[in-house]
Amino acid sequence: MENLENFWAIYSNLVLTLGTNSLLALSIYLTLSCGMLTLANAAFMSIGAYTGAILTLDHDVPFGLAIAAAMALPALVAFIMGRPLLRLSGVYLAMATLAFGEVVRIVMLNAEPLTGGALGLNGIPQLTQPWHIVLALVLVLLLLWRFRRSRIGRAFDAIREDETAASLMGIDINAHKTLAFVLGAAIAGLAGVLNAHLTFFIGPNEFGFDRGVEILTMAIFGGINGLTGPVLGAVVLTLLPEVLRVFQDFRLVANGLILVLVVLFLPKGLWDPARMRGWFRAKGGKT
Template sequence: MSLLENFWSVYSNLVLTLGTNALLALSIWLTLSCGMLAMANAAFMGIGAYTSAILSMNYGAPFPVAIAAGMAAPALTAFVIGKPTLRLSGVYLAMATLAFGEVVRIVVLNAESLTGGALGLNGIPQATQWWHVLLAVVLVLFALWRLRRSKVGRAFEAIKEDETAAGLMGIDVGAHKMLAFVLGAAIAGLAGVLNAHLTFFIGPNEYGFDRGVDILTMTVLGGINGLTGPVLGGVILTVLPEALRAFGDFRLVVNGVILVLIVLFLPKGIWDPARFRQWFGRKGAMA
């Protein structure tokens, strides 16, 4: 029992970070499942984190209220910016959402009286418990699983395959894109709330371009053909740097090499159900 307690005291933040990163990977998986390369999830995470932290620190809001506000604020923001940006596609949408992320960072830096500016917010109440993270991941996975198998999920898939054909079939492409964008923002905001109330501190640099690339990498690395892939990618990208601490200053180099090798030899991600079916089919034929 003491061994487990020692492990938890040392690695509890890392274990809980696995859950928040899984939520972030699922948030961008949702937009990718609708054929949108939107890179605003780091900014949405920051909006959720700052909203909940300000409510907790300045107004003494209960944690459930902070969670609800931390999800609602980025969702509302996504709805507002989605009107003009979702008319774009591909790299243009990625550029527009990246620019939005930079706007959010600059606003946070300049609103010093509210956000702490470059110094960030320190002393956020540690309200996040392990079961909060576990429950959030389970509920989000269940909701996305049901969504994927619903009429809306099938519409997402049709839009991803061919947006024009989906429109000709009677699917409201704009409304479905907006739905995926808003839901993804809410999930990213939830991850921001849990992370902010876990680490005591948040700063504007935590939600910049680097974090956005990390979120996308988690999803693509794990695989976008199922819900297991983003979670797996989030776990790998969280654990890998810690597992490579023995390499010292070369840790980031080894980490990068491993990621490049995975992308080269597993272009559809680690979790690819089609590859597994093909592999097991060959094994069965050989038997």
């Protein structure tokens, strides 16, 4: 029992970060499952983080209401921005959402009276408990699981495969893309507010281009053929820097090398149900 307490005292933040990163990977999984390559999730995370932190730090708002606001505001921004942005596709959509993320970061940087500017917000109350993150992750997974098996999930798959064919089938392309974008923003905002009340401090540089690429990498690395993939990718890429500490100065090189090998030899990510079924059939045939 004492060993467990010592482990939790040392690694509790890392363990809880696995949960928030899993939420972020699932947030971009939604847009990827609808065929959209977006890089705005770091911006939505920052909106949720700052919204929740300002409400609890400056206005003593109950944590539950702060979480609701931190999900609602990114969702509202995504709904407003989604109409013009989602008319784009491919690399143009990625560039537009990347620019949007940079605009949000600059706004946070310059709104010093509200956000603390470059110094960020310090002294955020540590209100995030382990059960908050576990409950949030379970609820999001249940919601997305239901989505995958509903008409909406099938519409997402159809849009990802061929927008023209999906449109001819009577699927409202813009409505479904907007729904994926808005829900992804709300989940990213949820991850942001939970993370802000876990780490005591947030600053604008935490939510820049690097963070956006990291979120995308977690989903692609794990695989987007199911809900297991993004969570697995988030867990592996969160733990990888800790595991590679023994390499010291070569840690980043080893990290990059592992990512390159996965992209080359596992192009559909770590979690590929089709590949696994083939592997199990091959094993069964041998026995």
